[in-house]
Amino acid sequence: MIKIEMQNVWLGYGHKVVLKDITFQVKPGEMVGLIGPNGCGKSTVIRTLSRIISPLSGRIFLGGENVARISRRDLARLIGVVPQMPLLPSAFTAFEIVLMGRNPHLDLFQYEGPKELAIAWRAMEKTGTQSLAGRRVSELSGGEIQCLLIARVLAQDTKAILLDEPTANLDIGRQVEILDLIKNLCLQNKLAVLAALHDLNLASQYCDRLVLINDGRIHAEGTPREVITARNIEDVYGAESCVYTHPVNGLPCVLLNAGNSKMARPVDAVGEVW
Amino acid sequence: MSTSLPIKLLHWRSRIYGILGLFILLVAVVILAAAVGSVQIPFLTTSSILISKLPLVEITPTWASTLETIILDIRLPRVILAGLVGAALAIAGATYQGLFRNPLADPYLIGVAQGAALGAVIGFLLPSTWHMAGFGIIPLLAFSGALISTAIVYSLARIGKTLPVTTLILAGVALGALWGSIVSYLIISSGEKMHGIIFWLMGSFSLSQWSEAQIVLPYVLLGIVIILFYARPLNLMQLDEEQAQQLGINVERLKLVLLAAATLITAAAVSFVGIIGFVGIIIPHAVRLIWGADHRFLLPLSVLTGAIFLILADLIARTALAPTEIPIGVITALCGAPFFLYLLRRRRRVIF
Numbered sequence: 001m002i003k004i005e006m007q008n009v010w011l012g013y014g015h016k017v018v019l020k021d022i023t024f025q026v027k028p029g030e031m032v033g034l035i036g037p038n039g040c041g042k043s044t045v046i047r048t049l050s051r052i053i054s055p056l057s058g059r060i061f062l063g064g065e066n067v068a069r070i071s072r073r074d075l076a077r078l079i080g081v082v083p084q085m086p087l088l089p090s091a092f093t094a095f096e097i098v099l100m101g102r103n104p105h106l107d108l109f110q111y112e113g114p115k116e117l118a119i120a121w122r123a124m125e126k127t128g129t130q131s132l133a134g135r136r137v138s139e140l141s142g143g144e145i146q147c148l149l150i151a152r153v154l155a156q157d158t159k160a161i162l163l164d165e166p167t168a169n170l171d172i173g174r175q176v177e178i179l180d181l182i183k184n185l186c187l188q189n190k191l192a193v194l195a196a197l198h199d200l201n202l203a204s205q206y207c208d209r210l211v212l213i214n215d216g217r218i219h220a221e222g223t224p225r226e227v228i229t230a231r232n233i234e235d236v237y238g239a240e241s242c243v244y245t246h247p248v249n250g251l252p253c254v255l256l257n258a259g260n261s262k263m264a265r266p267v268d269a270v271g272e273v274w
Numbered sequence: 275m276s277t278s279l280p281i282k283l284l285h286w287r288s289r290i291y292g293i294l295g296l297f298i299l300l301v302a303v304v305i306l307a308a309a310v311g312s313v314q315i316p317f318l319t320t321s322s323i324l325i326s327k328l329p330l331v332e333i334t335p336t337w338a339s340t341l342e343t344i345i346l347d348i349r350l351p352r353v354i355l356a357g358l359v360g361a362a363l364a365i366a367g368a369t370y371q372g373l374f375r376n377p378l379a380d381p382y383l384i385g386v387a388q389g390a391a392l393g394a395v396i397g398f399l400l401p402s403t404w405h406m407a408g409f410g411i412i413p414l415l416a417f418s419g420a421l422i423s424t425a426i427v428y429s430l431a432r433i434g435k436t437l438p439v440t441t442l443i444l445a446g447v448a449l450g451a452l453w454g455s456i457v458s459y460l461i462i463s464s465g466e467k468m469h470g471i472i473f474w475l476m477g478s479f480s481l482s483q484w485s486e487a488q489i490v491l492p493y494v495l496l497g498i499v500i501i502l503f504y505a506r507p508l509n510l511m512q513l514d515e516e517q518a519q520q521l522g523i524n525v526e527r528l529k530l531v532l533l534a535a536a537t538l539i540t541a542a543a544v545s546f547v548g549i550i551g552f553v554g555i556i557i558p559h560a561v562r563l564i565w566g567a568d569h570r571f572l573l574p575l576s577v578l579t580g581a582i583f584l585i586l587a588d589l590i591a592r593t594a595l596a597p598t599e600i601p602i603g604v605i606t607a608l609c610g611a612p613f614f615l616y617l618l619r620r621r622r623r624v625i626f
Contacts, residue, residue, distance in 0.1 A: 095283045
């Protein structure tokens with residue numbers, strides 16, 4: 001069990017500040033969603049937490065320990081990342097890619113033994129990717145690769161998982177399947193899960209708390225009910241919307257008002273046009 | 275689902291058989307290359323002579339001592355050196371290709387060869403009083419030139435604490451071009467030494483001696499061992515640097531160690547025998563086509579294939595137009611390119 005904490009963190013590239021004074025935390029067994037418009041810095045937060053870039057100022061703790069002091073290998077045993085649209089070497093097979101998730105658990109000259117193979121195979125079973133195992137990456141679709149990356153992070157067997165748009169390439173059935181899987185892992189294994197999500201409805205359904213980022217700052221933070229409001233959506237995305245309550249689970253869900261109000265017409269009017 | 279399926283998917287068995295098969299082939303090729311030449315020695319006699327020199331083996335000689343001299347003192351050092359250089363160039367090429375994620379990379383991409391060439395040409399032009407006894411000053415200057423050149427490229431390409439691969443390649447290519455132009459100028463102004471210089475640049479094993487093989491051996495072995503240790507991290511580097519880091523690889527340290535090891539063995543290899551092209555780029559690709567891209571097998575398989583290939587190429591170089599020797603670089607490209615193109619057409623699949 002591990003807690004992720006960002007304390008007054010400023011992030012940027014070179015002299016350009018992207019995010020100012022970010023403070024939030026993800027507790028064990030909690031799934032937190034990062035939402036916000038394109039380019040608001042969701043990926044930057046994830047890259048910082050996995051120490052690809054270092055913060056300009058502020059501190060990041062992982063289970064109470066400063067991330068800057070953890071070795072790469074130890075960090076990879078604590079935090080697993082599902083990157084957004086990553087480059088995968090086309091000559092490797094799907095199974096070889098998933099096995100790479102075991103790397104931080106192996107010594108330099110150690111080959112994957114039966115235990116490693118079993119863990120990776122099980123991760124592929126959970127993500128429904130076993131049938132792809134012998135195929136080369138170049139033969140896989142975007143959605144299949146996405147599932148493969150989820151399998152890899154499961155094989156990595158970490159205490160926290162960061163996901164950057166994990167459902168971007170998936171059809172709606174797969175979206176629900178993958179997020180169900182992550183949510184269950186989060187609850188059962190008390191993982192700390194942080195997911196950058198594009199789809200506000202999925203974010204609302206799956207996340208315990210949401211962090212809404214806009215204009216380099218945290219615009220709102222709290223439960224989906226507190227964050228997903230028509231007001232916040234208009235402020236941040238500039239889009240008009242209606243926020244309803246989901247009839248089954250009572251969580252907020254968003255319906256966008258497509259186009260401007262002139263185009264909006266009663267449903268049966270569509271029939272007349274046809 | 276049965277548990278034996280996943281291990282089968284990795285094709286480890288066929289790759290391990292590949293390593294064993296190639297090792298046996300390597301031994302056979304060494305014996306063949308020691309047997310064939312201006313004096314033809316039967317394969318069995320050659321084998322007996324070689325086996326009799328192994329520790330703990332007692333065979334009563336039934337052969338003339340001149341045959342033993344020909345094999346052990348004249349042909350074997352040349353065969354061993356060719357094998358070492360082939361192994362070194364092939365694994366260095368595979369390492370650079372993996373590290374740079376670039377199928378066009380070869381051991382000479384970042385200026386090692388041009389640095390060595392400059393050093394060697396300077397050695398040729400120095401007055402003969404500078405030439406030391408034994409192996410001479412040319413290999414020493416070639417080796418230093420290669421290392422100094424790479425060190426300059428490395429320091430030019432470094433940005434803060436990171437070493438971006440594209441910057442490294444660009445700096446290497448630019449500096450290599452600079453050395454190349456100086457080498458060209460020195461060649462045209464070198465007068466009667468021109469022939470020797472050009473022959474060196476094309477590569478040759480004609481002057482191989484035991485002392486040279488003994489000097490090259492430790493560098494090549496050390497480099498190969500270091501690189502083999504980092505085979506799995508090299509696999510992860512094929513993802514991209516960001517994912518490799520997220521999977522626990524210290525990418526900057528990996529780059530430093532592998533660059534140093536690959537440069538060291540390339541420099542050691544070229545300093546005695548000149549710039550032998552084609553082995554470093556084609557052998558790793560051929561291995562990939564046959565056995566796949568996993569570096570834990572790609573690297574050792576490249577070592578064996580590179581050694582076999584260069585021993586055979588050198589055999590052709592010294593026997594095809596005997597007593598005239600063909601530069602080895604001519605043979606490697608002439609035989610290697612058609613075979614590689616054949617592989618490329620036969621296996622229509624992504625290899626990199």
